[in-house]
Amino acid sequence: MNLILISLAVLGVTGLVAAVLLYFVAQKFKVEEDPRIDEVQEALPGANCGGCGFAGCRAFAEGCVKAETLDGLLCPVGGAPTMKTVGEILGMAVGNIDPKVAVVRCNGTCEARPKTSIYDGAKSCQILHNCYVGESACPFGCLGCGDCVAACEFDAIHMNPETGLPEVDDEKCTSCGKCVSACPRNIIELRKKGPKSRRMVVMCVNKDKGAVARKACTNACIGCSKCQKVCEFDAITIENNLAYIDYNKCRLCRKCEDACPTGAIHAVNFPPRKPKAEAPAAPKAAPVAKPAVEKPAAEAPVANVEPKEEEAKA
Amino acid sequence: MKSTFRIGGVHPHDNKQYSVHQPITECALPAKAIIPLVQHIGAPAQAVVEKGQKVKVGELIAKAGGFVSANIHAPFSGTITKIDTTIDAWGMKMPAIFMDVEGDEWLETIDRSNDIVRKLDYEPKAIIDKVQEAGIVGLGGACFPTHVKLLPPPGKTAEVLIVNGVECEPYLTCDHQLMLEKGEEIIIGIQLLMRALNIQKAIIGIEANKPDAIKHMTALASKVLGIEVKALKLKYPQGGEKQLIDACIRRQVPSGALPIEVGAVVDNVATIYAVYEAVQKNKPLISRVMTVTGKSLAKPGNYDVRFGTPLTEVVALAGGVPEDTGKVIGGGPMMGRAMSNIDMPSNKRVSGLLFLPEAESMREEITNCVRCGKCVGACPMGLEPWLLSKQAWHSMWDEMEDHNIMDCIECGCCQFTCPSHLPLLDYVRMGKAKVGGIIRSRAAK
Numbered sequence: 001m002n003l004i005l006i007s008l009a010v011l012g013v014t015g016l017v018a019a020v021l022l023y024f025v026a027q028k029f030k031v032e033e034d035p036r037i038d039e040v041q042e043a044l045p046g047a048n049c050g051g052c053g054f055a056g057c058r059a060f061a062e063g064c065v066k067a068e069t070l071d072g073l074l075c076p077v078g079g080a081p082t083m084k085t086v087g088e089i090l091g092m093a094v095g096n097i098d099p100k101v102a103v104v105r106c107n108g109t110c111e112a113r114p115k116t117s118i119y120d121g122a123k124s125c126q127i128l129h130n131c132y133v134g135e136s137a138c139p140f141g142c143l144g145c146g147d148c149v150a151a152c153e154f155d156a157i158h159m160n161p162e163t164g165l166p167e168v169d170d171e172k173c174t175s176c177g178k179c180v181s182a183c184p185r186n187i188i189e190l191r192k193k194g195p196k197s198r199r200m201v202v203m204c205v206n207k208d209k210g211a212v213a214r215k216a217c218t219n220a221c222i223g224c225s226k227c228q229k230v231c232e233f234d235a236i237t238i239e240n241n242l243a244y245i246d247y248n249k250c251r252l253c254r255k256c257e258d259a260c261p262t263g264a265i266h267a268v269n270f271p272p273r274k275p276k277a278e279a280p281a282a283p284k285a286a287p288v289a290k291p292a293v294e295k296p297a298a299e300a301p302v303a304n305v306e307p308k309e310e311e312a313k314a
Numbered sequence: 315m316k317s318t319f320r321i322g323g324v325h326p327h328d329n330k331q332y333s334v335h336q337p338i339t340e341c342a343l344p345a346k347a348i349i350p351l352v353q354h355i356g357a358p359a360q361a362v363v364e365k366g367q368k369v370k371v372g373e374l375i376a377k378a379g380g381f382v383s384a385n386i387h388a389p390f391s392g393t394i395t396k397i398d399t400t401i402d403a404w405g406m407k408m409p410a411i412f413m414d415v416e417g418d419e420w421l422e423t424i425d426r427s428n429d430i431v432r433k434l435d436y437e438p439k440a441i442i443d444k445v446q447e448a449g450i451v452g453l454g455g456a457c458f459p460t461h462v463k464l465l466p467p468p469g470k471t472a473e474v475l476i477v478n479g480v481e482c483e484p485y486l487t488c489d490h491q492l493m494l495e496k497g498e499e500i501i502i503g504i505q506l507l508m509r510a511l512n513i514q515k516a517i518i519g520i521e522a523n524k525p526d527a528i529k530h531m532t533a534l535a536s537k538v539l540g541i542e543v544k545a546l547k548l549k550y551p552q553g554g555e556k557q558l559i560d561a562c563i564r565r566q567v568p569s570g571a572l573p574i575e576v577g578a579v580v581d582n583v584a585t586i587y588a589v590y591e592a593v594q595k596n597k598p599l600i601s602r603v604m605t606v607t608g609k610s611l612a613k614p615g616n617y618d619v620r621f622g623t624p625l626t627e628v629v630a631l632a633g634g635v636p637e638d639t640g641k642v643i644g645g646g647p648m649m650g651r652a653m654s655n656i657d658m659p660s661n662k663r664v665s666g667l668l669f670l671p672e673a674e675s676m677r678e679e680i681t682n683c684v685r686c687g688k689c690v691g692a693c694p695m696g697l698e699p700w701l702l703s704k705q706a707w708h709s710m711w712d713e714m715e716d717h718n719i720m721d722c723i724e725c726g727c728c729q730f731t732c733p734s735h736l737p738l739l740d741y742v743r744m745g746k747a748k749v750g751g752i753i754r755s756r757a758a759k
Contacts, residue, residue: 121737124740134405
């Protein structure tokens with residue numbers, strides 16, 4: 001009994017002394033921190049993905065509080081609404097933010113891009129890329145080992161077993177850019193999501209001359225510059241035998257899609273076209289007029305972004 | 315008592331029976347040749363010929379693009395048709411000179427006779443200049459320009475020349491055959507290099523599975539003061555520079571240092587033969603002996619192939635691609651790389667072509683690491699491959715650097731010995747490339 005009492009007393013006194021000591025130490029070495037950092041952090045999604053360029057959400061919050069303007073600071077996961085809240089907390093104006101989405105610019109499906117060899121090494125695009133050209137003859141195209149899938153923290157990118165290519169889920173993609181840096185061939189690009197997720201993309205990054213590119217893959221861009229000629233908005237540039245659509249200039253008229261002889265240009269998430277080819281008749285009005293007619297989003301014939309359905313099937 | 319290197323190593327079956335003792339056969343001239351401009355480590359060579367120009371065999375067609383680079387000479391006589399890109403063995407593009415082969419007209423300055431020239435009274439500088447001019451690179455596999463090795467950095471002196479006649483790589487027999495056929499020339503080449511480096515000692519390291527070469531070279535070396543033949547125990551990767559130094563002179567090259575740090579210069583027998591030809595015969599490096607082999611190949615053998623000959627022609631000479639082929643490897647099975655394109659032209663880098671039957675060409679099923687430590691025991695550089703591969707998987711580049719990833723010689727012992735068939739080397743190699751890039755960018759800053 002006595003032993004218990006003594007122990008209790010000793011422990012109690014030690015605890016008390018420690019508590020008093022800690023209190024004074026805490027007072028002495030108190031760190032003054034801007035309370036707004038906590039507030040901003042609270043408003044952020046907390047994914048700690050690093051897509052903003054900072055080490056994590058906390059670092060981004062500190063960066064926002066320290067910054068004089070919010071220009072150039074963007075949480076890609078939260079997008080415009082989050083930045084608006086951050087702006088309100090800090091009393092700063094937020095510029096116009098276009099939501100972006102990761103786009104896999106390769107359409108070298110199994111049929112279009114025949115296999116020329118079999119790779120049985122470690123399943124990693126990075127390693128395969130260091131080894132050789134890959135299972136097809138295209139030295140620029142997707143390697144299909146899924147480094148981007150492994151890099152994604154939002155479950156937004158999946159391999160389509162039929163095409164052997166990764167597909168991005170527009171809804172889940174936060175444009176954090178992890179897949180972009182994971183891809184050793186720089187196929188993935190962050191592009192403007194576009195109105196109703198509609199966008200025009202050149203689905204190829206092959207810089208070889210037309211004949212060589214075509215031999216490796218029937219869906220390749222051959223740099224024929226037909227799309228450049230039909231584009232009325234000067235949005236398409238051809239460099240190194242490869243077309244590129246500037247998403248800031250593109251007005252989604254879909255003319256380049258029709259002009260492309262190899263089908264390398266894709267119109268994503270557009271509603272199905274009417275049987276009559278009306279588009280050429282009213283070129284300038286086309287982009288705004290069309291969407292108003294019908295709304296089915298799921299049935300889009302050229303949409304290559306339907307991972308949900310693919311998952312369900314699998 | 316035969317010696318060997320002290321750390322690690324494995325014992326793959328040497329499989330040299332297919333092409334061993336096959337006399338060196340010259341490959342016929344092709345109608346068209348493609349001469350790659352990147353045939354060595356370092357900066358690519360710069361073409362100095364123009365379209366339509368006529369060249370003779372031995373004429374300089376591309377100049378070294380820097381100190382660590384090598385000249386390239388015309389292996390054939392004919393007309394240059396274009397300077398463009400071609401596809402290399404792995405499907406990637408590389409710059410190359412295309413030419414139509416017309417006749418076989420050599421430069422008059424080249425001595426084409428078979429007489430052995432024994433003259434030795436050259437200035438050291440003259441020998442090194444000749445080696446540099448002839449575009450000689452290490453023909454053992456790395457293709458490091460030889461003249462760079464012959465000019466030790468200030469403050470370092472070479473004490474011993476180690477001649478690599480080990481050929482530890484399974485299947486390959488070209489160096490073995492070269493020693494048997496051109497032994498005398500090699501001995502003269504060694505004397506030339508000893509003169510160039512101003513040293514009195516040379517050791518020829520030969521593995522025990524080549525008793526006839528050991529006997530032949532010992533007989534030849536006994537006539538010359540300072541050259542010694544050392545028979546070595548069979549163990550892979552004894553042909554690695556640092557392993558060979560350890561096996562021959564019991565010195566260990568410190569981590570990150572070059573062999574010159576311990577006073578050694580290592581050259582392959584094929585390189586030394588090229589030095590002999592360049593200095594004594596005035597013949598630049600325009601061809602090499604390569605082994606074409608495989609279980610099902612009709613005529614495996616050792617072929618003297620001029621650079622630029624399409625490999626398909628060499629294969630045709632060896633009896634064509636066997637039907638059961640599942641994989642073609644450029645070089646040997648341990649360090650060589652599987653090729654996806656055998657239309658590529660031969661060059662200084664290709665020491666062999668190995669046709670593996672389908673049954674032997676695919677990897678075994680991968681299972682989990684059982685932490686047995688076999689890879690640690692096998693690593694000749696004393697690294698921990700299991701740890702490095704895990705770090706590479708998790709992109710831990712800084713930790714990899716701390717664990718001396720840059721010491722890895724990519725010999726493949728770890729992967730060879732792994733009972734779980736883990737692709738250890740794949741990851742280690744990827745990590746090494748990444749860390750190397752990080753170190754280079756840091757140095758650039």
